[in-house]
Amino acid sequence: MGGKPVATRLYLPQSLGDGGTLGLDHQRAHYLRAVLRLKRGDHVAVFNAEDGEWDAEIEGLGKGWASLALTERRRPPAPEPDVQLVFAPIKRARLDFLVEKATELGAAKLQPVYTQHTDVSRVNTERLAANAREAAEQCERLSVPDVAEPVDFRALLATWPTERRILLCAESGSAPPIAEVLARHAAQPAASAVTAPWAIMTGPEGGFHGSELDALRKLPFVAPVGLGPRVLRADTAALAALACWQAWLGDGRDDPPFRRS
Amino acid sequence: MGGKPVATRLYLPQSLGDGGTLGLDHQRAHYLRAVLRLKRGDHVAVFNAEDGEWDAEIEGLGKGWASLALTERRRPPAPEPDVQLVFAPIKRARLDFLVEKATELGAAKLQPVYTQHTDVSRVNTERLAANAREAAEQCERLSVPDVAEPVDFRALLATWPTERRILLCAESGSAPPIAEVLARHAAQPAASAVTAPWAIMTGPEGGFHGSELDALRKLPFVAPVGLGPRVLRADTAALAALACWQAWLGDGRDDPPFRRS
Numbered sequence: 092m093g094g095k096p097v098a099t100r101l102y103l104p105q106s107l108g109d110g111g112t113l114g115l116d117h118q119r120a121h122y123l124r125a126v127l128r129l130k131r132g133d134h135v136a137v138f139n140a141e142d143g144e145w146d147a148e149i150e151g152l153g154k155g156w157a158s159l160a161l162t163e164r165r166r167p168p169a170p171e172p173d174v175q176l177v178f179a180p181i182k183r184a185r186l187d188f189l190v191e192k193a194t195e196l197g198a199a200k201l202q203p204v205y206t207q208h209t210d211v212s213r214v215n216t217e218r219l220a221a222n223a224r225e226a227a228e229q230c231e232r233l234s235v236p237d238v239a240e241p242v243d244f245r246a247l248l249a250t251w252p253t254e255r256r257i258l259l260c261a262e263s264g265s266a267p268p269i270a271e272v273l274a275r276h277a278a279q280p281a282a283s284a285v286t287a288p289w290a291i292m293t294g295p296e297g298g299f300h301g302s303e304l305d306a307l308r309k310l311p312f313v314a315p316v317g318l319g320p321r322v323l324r325a326d327t328a329a330l331a332a333l334a335c336w337q338a339w340l341g342d343g344r345d346d347p348p349f350r351r352s
Numbered sequence: 353m354g355g356k357p358v359a360t361r362l363y364l365p366q367s368l369g370d371g372g373t374l375g376l377d378h379q380r381a382h383y384l385r386a387v388l389r390l391k392r393g394d395h396v397a398v399f400n401a402e403d404g405e406w407d408a409e410i411e412g413l414g415k416g417w418a419s420l421a422l423t424e425r426r427r428p429p430a431p432e433p434d435v436q437l438v439f440a441p442i443k444r445a446r447l448d449f450l451v452e453k454a455t456e457l458g459a460a461k462l463q464p465v466y467t468q469h470t471d472v473s474r475v476n477t478e479r480l481a482a483n484a485r486e487a488a489e490q491c492e493r494l495s496v497p498d499v500a501e502p503v504d505f506r507a508l509l510a511t512w513p514t515e516r517r518i519l520l521c522a523e524s525g526s527a528p529p530i531a532e533v534l535a536r537h538a539a540q541p542a543a544s545a546v547t548a549p550w551a552i553m554t555g556p557e558g559g560f561h562g563s564e565l566d567a568l569r570k571l572p573f574v575a576p577v578g579l580g581p582r583v584l585r586a587d588t589a590a591l592a593a594l595a596c597w598q599a600w601l602g603d604g605r606d607d608p609p610f611r612r613s
Contacts, residue, residue, distance in 0.1 A: 188449060195588045197580065230582040268605040319458065319598055320606040321491040327456045330588075331595035337580055338596050344529040345581040 099127060099135040100144070100228045102235050107142035111161045112150065120157035123149065136165060140234035143168040144348075166348055171234055172341040173288040175200040176333060177257070179295035180211040180241065181325055189326045190219050194226035194236050196333040197341060202290075203241035208297035214241045231348055244303060253312050255288040258336060260328040261315035262298045264308075269316040269332060273339040276314075291336060293329040360388060360396040361405070361489045363496050368403035372422045373411065381418035384410065397426060401495035404429040405609075427609055432495055433602040434549040436461040437594060438518070440556035441472040441502065442586055450587045451480050455487035455497050457594040458602060463551075464502035469558035475502045492609055505564055514573050516549040519597060521589040522576035523559045525569075530577040530593060534600035537575075552597060554590040 101119060115123070123129045131149055137159065138144035144166040147159040176198040180186060193201060201223065203214045220238040227235040251257075258272070276287075292307075299307070307313045318331055337343045362380060376384070384390045392410055398420065399405035405427040408420040437459040441447060454462060462484065464475045481499040488496040512518075519533070537548075553568075560568070568574045579592055598604045 191585075192588050192591070195582055195584050196592065197582055230584065232582055265607065268599070270599040270604055273599075317604075317607060319602070319604040320608050321456055321458055321493055322608050323456050323491065324452075327453050327591075330453070330591055331457065331599075334592035334595045335599050338529070338531040338534075338592075341580070343531055343578075343580040346526065346578060347581050347583050 099123075099129070100231070101135055101137045102139060102224050102228055103137045104139055107137060107139065107145045107161060109161065109164070113137070113147070113159045113161065115157040115159065117155045120152065120155055123157055124152050124154075134162075135159070137161070138166075138233050140171070141168060143233060166233065168233060171199060171232075172197055172337065173199050173286075174333070174336060174341060175202055175255075175288075175290040176329055177202045177204050177247070177290050177292040178329055179204055179206045179209045179293065179325065180214045181296060182211065185324075185326050186211075186214075186219070187222055189329060190222045190236075190238075191226040192326075192330050193333060194223045194232070195230045196330065197232070197337055198236050198291075198333060199234070200237040200239060202239045202247070204244050204247050204292075205241055206244045206295055206303055207300035209295040210297070211295075216240055248306060248310070251310075251312075252288075255290055255312065257307070257310070257313045258289060258291045258332055259307055259313050259315040260291070260293045260318060260323075260332050261304065262294060262322070262328070264304060264315070266315035266317040269318055269335050270339075272314050272316045273335060277339050287340075289336065289340070291329060291332045293325050293332070296325050360384075360390070361492070362396055362398045363400060363485050363489055364398045365400055368398060368400065368406045368422060370422065370425070374398070374408070374420045374422065376418040376420065378416045381413065381416055384418055385413050385415075395423075396420070398422070399427070399494050401432070402429060404494060427494065429494060432460060432493075433458055433598065434460050434547075435594070435597055435602060436463055436516075436549075436551040437590055438463045438465050438508070438551050438553040439590055440465055440467045440470045440554065440586065441475045442557060443472065446585075446587050447472075447475075447480070448483055450590060451483045451497075451499075452487040453587075453591050454594060455484045455493070456491045457591065458493070458598055459497050459552075459594060460495065461498040461500060463500045463508070465505050465508050465553075466502055467505045467556055467564055468561035470556040471558070472556075477501055509567060509571070512571075512573075513549075516551055516573065518568070518571070518574045519550060519552045519593055520568055520574050520576040521552070521554045521579060521584075521593050522565065523555060523583065523589070525565060525576070527576035527578040530579055530596050531600075533575050533577045534596060538600050548601075550597065550601070552590060552593045554586050554593070557586050 146162045150160045151158045176193050180203045223236045398408045406422045411419045411421045437454045441464045484497045
């Protein structure tokens with residue numbers, strides 16, 4: 092585990108290990124050479140959730156190719172909170188922002204869901220995955236959130252694993268305050284985030300349909316929460332709930348790597 | 353206090369009262385007529401922090417002018433949490449987003465501050481104020497955050513009122529987790545948000561200078577907090593801290609107006 096963070100972190104899905112050599116794809120090689128202007132002998136960090144983060148020296152770098160030699164492991168793999176974000180897709184600029192922020196706030200999976208009032212009929216999951224990867228590289232995560240293909244609301248509920256609790260951002264009807272719900276779960280010894288799977292669910296800008304909310308409220312694993320007196324946009328609600336969840340049930344008590352002064 | 357929320361809410365700084373008639377400026381009149389296509393006899397809601405929210409009927413509407421008749425008060429004025437956001441200015445798209453979200457999350461004042469590592473040298477406070485007003489209109493707030501002119505970090509600290517606590521998003525060095533700090537303050541009976549003034553402070557993308565952090569950490573009213581193991585962007589940190597603050601010390605236990613089903 093080397094000392095300070097290096098400026099450039101690259102997520103690489105391939106297996107990372109001692110003494111290994113890795114080739115980069117055209118796009119990443121171009122990024123190192125033409126955008127960052129790195130040279131042979133410079134170092135970057137490469138990471139993934141399975142193998143942790145490794146220091147890598149640029150062995151060779153040309154137009155559209157690069158090879159890296161792994162030198163030492165900077166961070167071992169470590170468990171991360173299992174919290175998903177289930178959200179009705181919103182307009183593109185807001186969606187880009189939501190993906191970036193949800194990645195920084197530690198969402199393990201981003202699951203778009205089509206509800207009755209959802210206005211957006213197509214989601215570019217490749218674009219979202221690229222945004223998620225970039226945000227993960229920036230924020231010193233070891234994992235990149237899994238961006239799932241959109242599913243229909245009814246199908247999602249029909250196949251939902253009952254052990255995964257849902258924190259429902261309920262934009263209408265009465266719901267206990269989020270602080271109360273999270274404090275109640277935080278007081279349970281088995282509620283440790285690394286073991287207990289959760290999801291945070293938000294509706295579209297127009298809100299859930301009444302019948303959708305009714306269906307959700309009947310499920311024993313759904314905890315509706317209120318987020319205060321201001322009516323939050325869908326993206327704001329998602330980020331506020333995720334931030335509170337991490338602070339109380341997630342890894343909000345941990346320090347960033349390499350930042351213990 | 354009328355029943356349901358109406359679609360259009362306008363913030364008007366002038367005094368609102370029973371039986372009053374109000375003229376709108378060119379821009380708002382154009383918005384009602386050409387954008388929303390409202391007509392004489394249609395209703396909107398108008399509000400400000402001093403007089404609450406009023407139902408208003410459009411009495412007359414022409415090219416560049418409109419007059420409204422106030423009919424009944426929908427909501428009385430009500431105290432709001434006194435939490436400011438003190439932030440180093442960031443790039444424009446991110447700043448627009450930060451202002452919108454901070455308004456939804458109930459910041460009473462937005463105070464840009466120039467720190468040593470701040471990259472942005474000019475802040476368009478008029479633009480930010482317009483964004484804040486629009487977000488306040490959308491989220492059913494009664495107040496619009498006060499957007500202050502930027503100040504220098506040292507000047508800000510030199511004139512800081514010591515009774516206003518600062519929740520410092522500390523991006524380096526050790527700091528207790530935000531959940532711990534907020535829970536400690538929430539346990540104090542006098543810590544009710546409506547009475548206790550707070551500010552949330554975030555640095556620029558490059559972080560605070562070491563000497564700035566040292567100066568902050570020495571002040572008795574500054575509470576540094578950690579936001580978990582991921583390194584958050586400045587705007588994400590501000591929103592996460594504000595969301596947690598509202599949930600635990602602010603008005604996160606209140607319901608939205610008109611939404612008690």
